[in-house]
Amino acid sequence: MKRPRIRDFLPVSGGKAEIFEIAVSDKSKVVGKKISKLRLKDGIIVAIERDGDIILPKGDTVIKPHDLVTIFAKTKNVEKISSMFAP
Numbered sequence: 001m002k003r004p005r006i007r008d009f010l011p012v013s014g015g016k017a018e019i020f021e022i023a024v025s026d027k028s029k030v031v032g033k034k035i036s037k038l039r040l041k042d043g044i045i046v047a048i049e050r051d052g053d054i055i056l057p058k059g060d061t062v063i064k065p066h067d068l069v070t071i072f073a074k075t076k077n078v079e080k081i082s083s084m085f086a087p
Contacts, residue, residue, distance in 0.1 A: 018072075030063045031063055034060050
């Protein structure tokens with residue numbers, strides 16, 4: 001399976017779910033948007049690494065270019081979620 005934006009992933013529950021990191025590019029569709037506005041129903045953003053710091057995001061956290069976003073989701077939804085972060 002090809003996942004160009006995903007940097008790392010960890011299968012969970014025998015492969016039924018994954019925790020994965022996705023790099024946000026300058027041209028990503030999510031740049032400048034609050035997490036609450038992403039309509040991410042099939043996963044949970046659990047952390048954002050930004051400038052060497054770890055952010056525990058809330059609904060009003062804004063996604064910025066070069067963020068490394070950690071997401072938990074069922075494996076069947078990973079492709080759909082990662083496509084949201086594509087340019």
